[in-house]
Amino acid sequence: MTVLVTGARGHIARSLITRLTSTGTPFRAASSQPGPGELRLDLRTGEGIEQALDGVDQVLLYTQPDGIDAFLAAAGGVKHIVQVSSSAVDQPDAATNSIALRHKAVEDKLLASGLPVTVLRPGAFATNALLWWADTIRRGSTVEDASLEAQMAPIHQDDIAAVAETLLATGGHVGEVLGLTGPESLTLRQQVAIIGDALGREIPVAEISRQQALDRRPDYIPAEVMESLLDGFARSVGRPALVTDTVREVTGVPARTFRQWVADHRAEFAAPRG
Numbered sequence: 001m002t003v004l005v006t007g008a009r010g011h012i013a014r015s016l017i018t019r020l021t022s023t024g025t026p027f028r029a030a031s032s033q034p035g036p037g038e039l040r041l042d043l044r045t046g047e048g049i050e051q052a053l054d055g056v057d058q059v060l061l062y063t064q065p066d067g068i069d070a071f072l073a074a075a076g077g078v079k080h081i082v083q084v085s086s087s088a089v090d091q092p093d094a095a096t097n098s099i100a101l102r103h104k105a106v107e108d109k110l111l112a113s114g115l116p117v118t119v120l121r122p123g124a125f126a127t128n129a130l131l132w133w134a135d136t137i138r139r140g141s142t143v144e145d146a147s148l149e150a151q152m153a154p155i156h157q158d159d160i161a162a163v164a165e166t167l168l169a170t171g172g173h174v175g176e177v178l179g180l181t182g183p184e185s186l187t188l189r190q191q192v193a194i195i196g197d198a199l200g201r202e203i204p205v206a207e208i209s210r211q212q213a214l215d216r217r218p219d220y221i222p223a224e225v226m227e228s229l230l231d232g233f234a235r236s237v238g239r240p241a242l243v244t245d246t247v248r249e250v251t252g253v254p255a256r257t258f259r260q261w262v263a264d265h266r267a268e269f270a271a272p273r274g
Helices: 012-023 049-053 065-074 098-112 128-139 156-169 188-199 208-214 223-236 246-251 258-263
Strands: 003-005 027-031 059-061 080-084 117-122 142-143 176-182 204-205
Touching: 003 012, 012 156, 012 204, 059 156, 065 098, 080 098, 098 117, 098 223, 117 128, 117 156, 128 142, 128 188, 142 258, 156 176, 156 246, 176 246, 188 246, 188 258, 208 223
Parallel strands: 003 027, 003 059, 059 080, 080 117, 117 176, 142 204
Antiparallel strands: none
């Protein structure tokens, strides 16, 4: 068995690579910006697809709608494809949500292809806390965010990787769509407080308006994606997030808590020592 891991520089892919390495499972890591020992694979253009898939039995597929036709044309001999999609596809605004649309486009083509496919729809990634707050927390500044009472069930990237590893090893759940979440519903405010507990200090928080959040949008987040994210936060205020038990059902081990995730990443929030 040889596994192709696309998006090799992402959190989920890196976790899966660590697992495959520890079990001695042959794998091939590929990325549009490859590091040492990785193949160049641009899923947007199809560059490198045939080379990456040559001799591969299983694939962890990063969602990229632009190149899905080229991928499918080259993937005829693959025995199992696990796509990392998004729970945005399940949301009420999925027909107009930019995040949902890009993932659903790939889901639909994979499931209609006749290839053995399992779709994973993880909810909020715990790693989003690094993108949203890590720099601010390291500086000792106030965390400012819209909809601080929005609830979600953040999932540890290692749990997504564990599910993917199990599916690729067993060939289970072909043709199914699996929703993945962490084990508890938490507000954004509660998540910041948990990070503060791990650091041994209180982190001040302040709620800002939707427009302020849009005005502060990081360059790496497209405007339409930011709109979708803020819409999702607003819908989740005061509403406990859906919590699934899929991680345990697939792997036999319960999903890790957000507190466990923070313990694993504490150093990334801690201020550097002078």
